[in-house]
Every structure is written in C-alpha cells, then in structure tokens.
Amino acid sequence: YIVLSSSWNEIYSGVIGLKRITVLFTILGIIIAFFLSFYFSKKITSPIWQLNKGARILASGNLSYRINLKTGDELEKLALEFNRMAEELKKSYDSLDEKIRNATKDLKEAYIEIEDKNRRLEEADKLKSEFLANMSHELRTPLNAIIGFTDLIKEGVYGKVNKNQYDKLDRIHRNANHLLNLINDILDLSKIEAGKMELYPEKFDLSSLIYEIKEEMEPLAKERGLDFITETDNIDVYLDYRRLK
Numbered sequence: 001y002i003v004l005s006s007s008w009n010e011i012y013s014g015v016i017g018l019k020r021i022t023v024l025f026t027i028l029g030i031i032i033a034f035f036l037s038f039y040f041s042k043k044i045t046s047p048i049w050q051l052n053k054g055a056r057i058l059a060s061g062n063l064s065y066r067i068n069l070k071t072g073d074e075l076e077k078l079a080l081e082f083n084r085m086a087e088e089l090k091k092s093y094d095s096l097d098e099k100i101r102n103a104t105k106d107l108k109e110a111y112i113e114i115e116d117k118n119r120r121l122e123e124a125d126k127l128k129s130e131f132l133a134n135m136s137h138e139l140r141t142p143l144n145a146i147i148g149f150t151d152l153i154k155e156g157v158y159g160k161v162n163k164n165q166y167d168k169l170d171r172i173h174r175n176a177n178h179l180l181n182l183i184n185d186i187l188d189l190s191k192i193e194a195g196k197m198e199l200y201p202e203k204f205d206l207s208s209l210i211y212e213i214k215e216e217m218e219p220l221a222k223e224r225g226l227d228f229i230t231e232t233d234n235i236d237v238y239l240d241y242r243r244l245k
Contacts, residue, residue, distance in 0.1 A: 067083055204236070
C-alpha cells in the first residue's frame, strides 16, 4: 500500500477558487440581467406609454398634438397612423367649422331679411286697414244716398210714380241694399282677419229668391238676345238668404 497525506486547504484549494469565481460571475450575471431587463423594459413600455398619452390627448379634442416615435418598428408605424388620423380629423373639423360659420352667417342674413319683410308686411297690413276703412266710408255713403232717394221716389215725395216705375225703383232698392251688404262683408276687418263669415239662416220660399234673381238677370239676358225662363215650385227652406243669392 502507498499512502499519500496532504492538508485539506491544499487539496481543495482549486475547488474553493472555482467556487469563488462561480459566485462572482453569478452576481455579475444577475446585475447585468437586471440592467438589461430594465433597459429593454423601458425601451418597450416608453413607446406604448407615449401612444397611450397621445391617444388620450387626441381624444380630449387637441387634434394639433402629434406622437413623435422613432423606434423603427410596428410601434412607429402605429404612431404615424395616429398622426395621420389626427390630421384628417383636424381637416374635417376645420371644414365643418367653416361650414357652420357660413351657415350661421346665412341664417343671420335670412333672419334680418325676414324681419325686414315682417316689418313691411305690418306696414302693408296697416295701410290695407286704413284703405279699407276709408273705402268703407266712401262706398257706403253714396249707396245709402241711392237707397234713401229711391225710398223717397217710391213714396211719391217727388211726384206720383206708376206701377212699372215703382217695380223698377223697388228693384234698384233691393240691388243697392244687396251691394251694401256685400260691401259691409268685404270691409268687415274682423271677419276677414278671422277667416270666417257668419251665417244668418231664415225660413223663406225658394221661389221668391229665384224670382228676385230672375228680375236682376233679365236685363243682362236681353242685352244678349236671350230669354231668361225659370220654373219652380213653392219650396220652403231654412238658409242664409243673402249668401244663397
């Protein structure tokens, strides 16, 4: 047997050195890995954070903001798309704003024009009322005079009249009254503005109305060489006599 003897430190000196080197490299590896992970994490998350920030600013309505990324990858392309979208939206909003300003201007001008037309209409309505009021007096006065003089002639104030003359005067009297009633209707502002005419129905014989119309229309028929003939039975009706006539 051959026996070799040596101290522990001398035998394991190489292993201990290797252990120390291994521990040192492990610590250095951990430190390097930490710094590399921090660096790459920042490099990845920073562009994403900028994209998120840009999206929030654009969503708030600030379409002039632009995302500035120079990563040379898909994130940069995404940022460019964001910027292009913001540019298009800004153009659209600017165009819309211009259209709104023009529309507002047109509406303002139209409103001024409508106000001017309303003022003119009010003036015209006032002039119409004044004109109708004056015409009411001017037309009623001679008609009332005609009716009054016809009554006096019929009563024989200016001399005796025969039956034929009396019938003709009676016809003049009825037509003058009818014309006066029509003028009263036309010149009644309250009825015109209300858009309605009131009816006053009464019971009468329809043949009497037809006979009265025949008397008024016969002269017009004779002027044209026509005969005006009516045939009717006695029919009682309940209507507005003057409106029906």
